[in-house]
Amino acid sequence: MECHKILIAxxxxxxxxxxxxxxYQLACQFGAEVALVSIEDTSVYDDRELSLRxxxxxxxxxxxxxxxxxxxxxxxNIPVSTFIERGRPAxxxxxxxxxxxxxxxxxxxxxxxxxxxxxxxxxxxxxxxNSSKPLIIxxxxxxx
Numbered sequence: 006m007e008c009h010k011i012l013i014a015x016x017x018x019x020x021x022x023x024x025x026x027x028x029y030q031l032a033c034q035f036g037a038e039v040a041l042v043s044i045e046d047t048s049v050y051d052d053r054e055l056s057l058r059x060x061x062x063x064x065x066x067x068x069x070x071x072x073x074x075x076x077x078x079x080x081x082n083i084p085v086s087t088f089i090e091r092g093r094p095a096x097x098x099x100x101x102x103x104x105x106x107x108x109x110x111x112x113x114x115x116x117x118x119x120x121x122x123x124x125x126x127x128x129x130x131x132x133x134x135n136s137s138k139p140l141i142i143x144x145x146x147x148x149x
Contacts, residue, residue, distance in 0.1 A: 006139075008035040012107035014042050014098050014128075017071060020113050020145035025075045027143050028111040032083050040086040040105055041075065043068035044094045065089050095131035102138050110138050113145040 013028035015021040025041065032039045045064045068089045076085050086105070090097045102110050114129035129142045 008037050008108040008139075010040070010105065010107045011035070011037045011109045011111060012040050012042060012098070012102050012105060012138075014044070014094070014110065014112040015071070015075070016043065016113075017067060018113075018145070020143075021071060022075065022078070023145060024111060024113045024143050025079050027141065029079045029083070031109070031111065031141060032080075037108070038084045038086070039080060040088060040101075040107070041072050042088040042090060042098065042101055043072060044097045045089075045091045046094050047091050048093055094128045095135065098128070098132050099136045102136060107138055109141065110136065111141045111143065113143045 008031070011028055011032050013025055015024055028039060031037070045068075069087075072087045072089075076087075088101060088105075090101065098110060098112065101107075110132065112129055112132065114127065129140075133140055133142070
């Protein structure tokens with residue numbers, strides 16, 4: 006299998022570093038270029054929260070800081086592109102993997118089951134069902 010481009014989806018949880026490290030190891034094995042994507046899930050806000058204009062700069066600054074920290078800490082010797090997107094995470098990941106021509110997607114899953122899975126959904130499961138790209142799904146613990 007050839008793999009030239011790996012898309013790594015991260016969020017602002019403590020597990021982002023673990024997911025990025027796993028993606029880095031794959032990129033080193035394949036000699037692949039990497040893109041980090043952070044996504045603001047716009048479906049989780051309601052009207053009582055900050056307006057979109059108030060939220061965007063804060064979230065973008067936080068995502069940018071996280072991405073730059075990971076690049077400095079982990080991705081020292083390989084090219085890294087960065088994306089900060091808004092929308093439904095699974096849709097954004099699938100769409101970006103196509104437009105960036107990723108050969109593989111790396112993302113984490115909390116492994117929720119039962120009612121919490123039904124209520125929260127699973128980004129990893131939706132990407133797996135709707136993407137034609139190979140996926141590496143990293144199990145992450147809430148305790149990280």
